[in-house]
C-alpha cells in the first residue's frame with residue numbers, strides 16, 4: 001500500500017477524479033517555504049511550531065500551528081501540505097526536462113521527441129478547439145451501432161483498462177465496468193495473473209450514490225446537472241433524460257459494490273475463476289463477447305477480487321435496457337477524454353469533479369496539467385532523466401544506510417516481541433531478510449518504442465496511451481515475475497510497499513528536504529523519512545503482510561494466538577481513531593484506516609530505535625533549544641502538515657485508507673519516549689495511561 005492518499009501523479013484511466021490531473025490532493029502552489037530544512041538551514045522548521053500549544057494537548061498544532069496560520073490553500077488546489085509542496089518541486093523539475101526535450105530537436109521515435117510532442121499537442125488548445133468533437137465521432141458511431149447483448153458485451157470489453165491496483169497503489173475504483181490489475185498470482189507468485197475488480201461508477205465510491213446524508217444528496221443533485229450539461233455539450237439531444245437513466249444505472253451498479261473495507265480484505269479477494277465459472281457464477285453478461293472485446297479470449301483463469309459485485313453487475317447488463325447502457329458508454333467515453341476535448345467540456349468536468357467534489361475554486365494552469373499528463377503517459381521516460389539529473393549517488397548511499405538501520409531495528413524488535421509464536425517470528429525475520437528495498441529509481445525502464453505520439457493529436461495520444469498501457473499489462477500475464485520491478489516513478493512524492501513482490505519503493509522525489517536532508521541531524525532524518533521507511537517496512541508483517549509470506553505467496557503465516565493478540569491491540573487503536581471527529585458527526589473510520597495507522601505506529605517506533613542506534617550510545621546534540629528526542633518527534637509531526645478543503649477532506653474520510661494528516665501526527669501519543677521528550681502529563685488531551693498506549697511492533 002502507498003504511504004499517502006491519492007497518489008499525486010496522474011495515472012491514465014483511474015477513477016475520473018484522479019485521472020485528469022486537475023483534482024484531488026494535488027501539488028501545492030509552493031508560495032510558502034517548505035516547513036523544514038531548506039537553504040542553509042538543516043533541521044526541524046522551528047518557524048512552523050506554535051509554542052502557545054501544549055504538545056500534550058494537540059501535538060499536530062504544536063508542530064505545525066504557525067505554518068497552518070500563515071498558509072492559504074491556493075485557489076486551484078484541494079489541499080496544501082508537505083507532500084504537495086514537494087510534488088510542486090518535482091513538477092517544476094519535470095517541466096525543465098520537458099523544455100529541454102523540446103529544445104533538443106531529438107530524432108523521431110526517441111523518448112525525448114515523444115515527451116516534447118505529447119506535451120505540445122496537449123498545450124495547443126487552439127488546435128484542440130478547432131477539431132471540436134471530431135475525435136469522438138468514430139467512437140460515438142461504434143456505440144450507436146450496438147444492436148444486441150453480444151455487441152454490448154464486446155463494447156464493454158473494449159473499455160477494460162489496467163487502471164486499478166488493489167495492493168500497491170491502492171486504486172480501488174474505475175469508471176469502466178470492471179478494472180484489470182496484472183500482478184503476481186496469490187498462490188503462484190512467480191507468474192503474473194489477471195485480477196478483476198468491480199467498477200462502473202464516475203463518482204469515487206458507492207457512498208456517493210447510496211448515502212442518505214444531506215451532503216451526499218446535494219452532491220447527487222449537482223451530479224445530475226453535470227451529466228446533463230456534458231451530454232448537451234457533446235451534442236446529444238434529450239440530455240436530461242439520458243442523464244437520469246445513466247445515473248440510475250450507476251446507482252444500481254453502486255448497490256452491488258462491496259465496501260472499501262471489504263476490498264482491503266485479502267481473504268475475500270482470493271477467488272480463482274475459470275472461464276466457465278463466469279457464466280455460471282455471474283450470469284447476464286455475455287462473457288465470451290466481453291473477453292473477446294478485451295483481447296483476453298485466450299486467458300483461461302482470473303482472480304476475481306469482488307465476486308458478489310461481478311455477479312450483480314453482470315445481472316444488470318442483462319436487465320437494464322440496451323439504450324441505457326449505450327448512454328452509459330457515451331458518458332463514460334466523454335468523461336474519460338474531456339481533458340483532451342474542447343475546453344468547454346474540460347471546464348464543465350472541472351466544475352463538478354474539481355469544485356463540487358473537492359472544493360477547488362480554480363483550474364490549475366494548463367502547463368501543470370500538461371506536466372501531469374506527461375508523467376502519466378511517459379512516466380518512465382521522464383523518470384529516467386529525472387533520476388540522473390536530480391538524485392545523487394551520495395544521497396542514494398545515505399538513504400540506503402538508513403534503510404539498513406531501520407531493518408536492523410525491526411530485527412531487534414521482532415526478537416524481543418513476546419506475543420509472537422517462534423514460527424511466526426522466524427517467517428517475519430525471513431521476510432525482512434528477503435525484502436527488496438528500491439531507493440531512488442528502478443533498475444530497468446519501460447520501453448515506449450511502440451507507443452505512437454503525434455505532435456498534433458492530443459486526443460489520439462491519450463487514447464493510444466491508455467491502450468498501450470493496457471496491452472503492455474495484458475502481454476505480461478503468465479510471464480515470470482520481476483521482483484525488482486517498480487510500481488512508482490522516481491518523480492513521484494510517495495512511497496510504496498509491494499506485498500506480492502516483498503518489496504518497497506522509495507522514489508527519488510520523496511528523498512529530499514524536509515523528508516530527507518543529507519546535512520540535517522540524524523534525529524530529524526529518522527523522525528521524517530525514517531518513520532516513512534519504517535511505515536512501509538511494517539506493512540510487511542501487518543494484517544496485510546501476514547497474508548503474504550517471504551516469497552510473496554498468499555499464505556497466512558500467523559498462528560491463531562498471534563492473530564488474537566494482534567486483533568485485540570488493533571481494536572484498541574481502532575477505537576482511538578474512531579474518536580477523532582474532523583466535522584461534527586463525521587468521525588475517522590478506525591476500521592477503514594487501521595492498516596495505515598498501525599504502519600504509522602510501527603514506523604515511528606522503529607525509526608526511533610534506528611535513530612537511537614545511530615548515536616552509538618551518545619546523547620543527541622540539542623539544536624535551537626530542542627533535545628534530540630524533541631527534534632525526532634517534531635520532524636515526524638511536520639511530515640503531516642497540511643490544509644485541506646472541506647469537500648476534499650470529507651471525501652478522504654470516506655474513501656481513503658489513510659487518516660487525515662492531523663491524526664497521523666497524533667500517533668505519537670502511543671510512544672513512551674514522546675511523553676518523556678515533552679513532559680506530557682495526565683489531564684492533557686492526548687495523554688494516554690501507559691496501559692492504554694497501543695504497542696504492536
Ligand SMILES: [Zn+2]
Nearest residue numbers: 001002003599
Ligand atoms: Zn501505508
